[in-house]
Amino acid sequence: MEENVRDEDVSIFVVKTTANQERSVANMIERIVDKQKLDIRAILAPDELKGYLLVEAPSREVVESAVQTIPHAKGVIKGESTFREIEHFLTPKPSVTGILEGSIVELISGPFKGEKARVKRVDELHEEITVELFEAMVPIPITVRGDNVRVLRKEEE
Structure with missing residues (x-):
C-alpha cells in the first residue's frame, strides 16, 4: 500500500556540482x-541544468x-524545491x-545509417520525419523516427 501514497515529508534539494560532472556526481x-x-x-540530472542535480530526500542533512566526500559536489543550495x-x-x-x-540531416541508425538527406516533412504527432537521401538515384521519400537522425545544417528550402 505504501508505494501509492506520496510522502509529504520528502523535499527536493539542489546540489551544486562542477559543470559537466552532474552525472558522475549522481x-x-x-x-x-x-x-x-x-x-x-x-x-535527477536534467541536461538543461548545467552544474546542478536535484535530489529527493526527507531532509537536507x-x-x-551523501555529498560531503564526493569530488565535484560543491554542496547543497539553501532552501528546498517543490515537485x-x-x-x-x-x-x-x-x-x-x-x-x-529543408534541414540537412545524417541518419544515425537503421539500414541507411551514415547517409545524408534533406528533410521534406516533419510529423510532430508521430515524432517522425520524411527525408530524401542525397545519394539515391531516384529521390524516394523515407520516413524515420526523429531520434534516428542528427541535424547537420538547419536551413529552409
Missing part, C-alpha cells in the same frame, strides 16, 4: 546511498551527508523538436 551519490543505506528517494517547480524536467521533449523542413 552516480557517486547512488553508490553512497546503497552503501550507507541513506534515505534518498531520487536523483541526509543530502549533505511542481521541477516537473517540467520530467516531461519528455518530442524527438523532432528543432528539426525543420
